[in-house]
Amino acid sequence: MKDNVLATIQDLRIDVRVTRRIRLRIVDTASLTIQKGQLLGLIGESGSGKTMLCRALVGTLNRRGAYIESGSIDFEGIDLVKAKKKDWRNIRGHKIGYIPQSALAGPNPVMRIGAQLAEAINQSGKKPSDEVRRRALELLELVQIRRPEVVLKQYPYELSGGMKQRVMIACAIAQNPKLIVADEPTTGLDVTVQAEIMELLRSIRKEFDTSIILVSHDLQLINSVCDDIVVMHAGATIEKVPSSKVTAALHPYTHALYDSRIDLVEPRGKLRTIKGQPPSVGKWPTGCRFADRCDFVKDVCRTTDPTPFAQVNENQWSACIRHKEIYGGAK
Amino acid sequence: MSKHLIEAKNLSVTFNSYGYIVPAVKEVDFYLDKTEVVGVVGESGSGKSTFARVLAGLQFPTSGEVTFKGENIFKGGAAYPGELRKAVQMVFQDPYSSLNPRMRVINAVTEAVMHHQHASKKDATEIAHNLLQRMGISSTDARKYPSALSGGQRQRASVARALSAQPEVLLADEPTSAIDQSAQSQLLELFAELIASGLSVVLVSHDLGVIRYLCDRVYVMESGIFVESGATQDIFHKPANPYTQKLIASIPK
Numbered sequence: 001m002k003d004n005v006l007a008t009i010q011d012l013r014i015d016v017r018v019t020r021r022i023r024l025r026i027v028d029t030a031s032l033t034i035q036k037g038q039l040l041g042l043i044g045e046s047g048s049g050k051t052m053l054c055r056a057l058v059g060t061l062n063r064r065g066a067y068i069e070s071g072s073i074d075f076e077g078i079d080l081v082k083a084k085k086k087d088w089r090n091i092r093g094h095k096i097g098y099i100p101q102s103a104l105a106g107p108n109p110v111m112r113i114g115a116q117l118a119e120a121i122n123q124s125g126k127k128p129s130d131e132v133r134r135r136a137l138e139l140l141e142l143v144q145i146r147r148p149e150v151v152l153k154q155y156p157y158e159l160s161g162g163m164k165q166r167v168m169i170a171c172a173i174a175q176n177p178k179l180i181v182a183d184e185p186t187t188g189l190d191v192t193v194q195a196e197i198m199e200l201l202r203s204i205r206k207e208f209d210t211s212i213i214l215v216s217h218d219l220q221l222i223n224s225v226c227d228d229i230v231v232m233h234a235g236a237t238i239e240k241v242p243s244s245k246v247t248a249a250l251h252p253y254t255h256a257l258y259d260s261r262i263d264l265v266e267p268r269g270k271l272r273t274i275k276g277q278p279p280s281v282g283k284w285p286t287g288c289r290f291a292d293r294c295d296f297v298k299d300v301c302r303t304t305d306p307t308p309f310a311q312v313n314e315n316q317w318s319a320c321i322r323h324k325e326i327y328g329g330a331k
Numbered sequence: 332m333s334k335h336l337i338e339a340k341n342l343s344v345t346f347n348s349y350g351y352i353v354p355a356v357k358e359v360d361f362y363l364d365k366t367e368v369v370g371v372v373g374e375s376g377s378g379k380s381t382f383a384r385v386l387a388g389l390q391f392p393t394s395g396e397v398t399f400k401g402e403n404i405f406k407g408g409a410a411y412p413g414e415l416r417k418a419v420q421m422v423f424q425d426p427y428s429s430l431n432p433r434m435r436v437i438n439a440v441t442e443a444v445m446h447h448q449h450a451s452k453k454d455a456t457e458i459a460h461n462l463l464q465r466m467g468i469s470s471t472d473a474r475k476y477p478s479a480l481s482g483g484q485r486q487r488a489s490v491a492r493a494l495s496a497q498p499e500v501l502l503a504d505e506p507t508s509a510i511d512q513s514a515q516s517q518l519l520e521l522f523a524e525l526i527a528s529g530l531s532v533v534l535v536s537h538d539l540g541v542i543r544y545l546c547d548r549v550y551v552m553e554s555g556i557f558v559e560s561g562a563t564q565d566i567f568h569k570p571a572n573p574y575t576q577k578l579i580a581s582i583p584k
Binding site for chain 1 (some may be wrong): 520537538541578581582
């Protein structure tokens with residue numbers, strides 16, 4: 001079990017520099033592990049720190065003025081927190097691929113698709129051009145783009161949103177990475193295209209045994225695609241649960257998220273909404289950050305700080321200190 | 332005379348883009364009855380937004396006509412002449428760009444109330460506050476600028492602004508696609524309330540969950556034509572058209 005682990009994030013804290021003096025904590029105590037060949041779903045509302053966690057994994061936090069304050073990210077024995085710019089060159093793309101959020105703005109608008117793929121394939125700049133071209137065609141075929149020879153010569157504006165996202169996936173898998181971080185890869189795309197992209201990600205995992213972290217705020221989607229689900233709320237990971245056991249989750253927030261699915265209610269029936277807004281960054285309350293929105297809140301929830309993200313059974317973690325009381329212990 | 336509230340007959344919209352003739356909507360027929368909720372689904376580029384803009388009178392059709400209570404809305408040079416204009420109001424897709432960033436939310440709504448209900452500024456402010464309150468925006472939040480509100484709050488403010496004209500029909504162009512799941516639930520409940528109070532709604536969306544939740548009837552659009560239409564239940568359970576079948580099959584379970 002243990003040696004099957006690909007990456008471990010422990011108690012990660014990420015701060016943003018607002019001014020020279022003021023720092024804002026945007027991710028606080030995030031922990032997760034990902035196993036080899038696993039498809040892990042990461043879910044949370046906007047502003048819960050999902051994207052920042054992804055950026056920490058590909059080492060591009062500093063581009064947003066953020067940095068890792070404490071914690072560790074272990075990736076195959078390498079500590080990514082201490083990795084230097086030079087080290088990242090051998091990790092980013094080679095070992096960890098990244099699919100960005102906005103498919104429509106993803107590819108460089110003034111570069112042909114072929115040139116962009118070539119950049120991703122030939123990062124060392126030492127491969128002969130015919131080999132690069134052969135690999136580019138191979139990649140486009142892998143992501144199921146029709147007429148790859150034509151697409152190589154096209155610019156991004158000539159492609160549809162779904163095709164652009166496929167090109168971004170092709171770039172991400174160009175070096176056969178062991179981990180792909182897909183940050184909301186289908187936001188803004190249609191349901192039919194979304195289904196195709198998900199199918200593609202699944203086939204990539206099957207073929208290359210790649211681990212994939214899929215970020216989304218769509219629980220329904222995550223639930224249907226992923227093996228395990230990690231839930232984030234206000235900068236912390238609060239639950240890890242296998243997707244088959246999501247109805248037996250051990251954190252009220254996961255339940256609230258699941259219950260707010262609109263396909264569970266009768267048309268125009270009463271929707272079960274999560275009350276209030278997520279606490280905004282910098283104004284997190286002490287204790288459980290979900291306390292103000294929770295139906296089960298007690299005084300002890302507000303005084304225990306920090307709430308430990310504890311393993312409950314073999315593959316379930318919860319940050320709710322009263323889960324035993326509420327859900328009758330581990331099932 | 333037509334018995335429908337809004338009816339579109341043989342409606343076509345063609346764009347001329349650098350010499351290319353692009354047909355966006357091709358000879359479609361559509362109707363909306365009073366207190367009915369009708370959904371228009373389709374993928375991006377299928378022409379559903381263009382169609383909504385025509386119904387709202389923001390886009391002139393190339394051919395065909397749209398009638399509201401039997402009256403052609405495109406008479407002369409203007410759409411929805413005179414008092415008719417109030418009757419159909421639109422909520423746009425992007426809550427981040429549909430409110431004036433330099434106007435406090437309360438002022439944006441007050442302005443619309445003053446214009447449509449011919450109220451004095453004092454009365455209008457009160458009406459606006461009440462409207463926003465109904466949408467779940469407190470008077471403290473109402474005094475803020477749009478930038479200080481969340482996406483869901485902004486979208487609810489846009490709904491308040493649309494309702495300030497006391498419309499009979501609300502046109503919503505993908506109102507939930509840019510906001511979070513929990514904010515989406517809040518907005519949908521609001522819509523359900525408004526529908527219960529007698530508002531007719533045309534909902535354009537590619538989110539089938541939203542359509543199933545709110546709509547009585549659905550039109551499925553593919554490359555400018557309605558390929559299938561019918562009661563929501565029938566479409567979801569017995570989709571006849573291959574495109575509709577593909578759409579239904581794509582919903583994550």
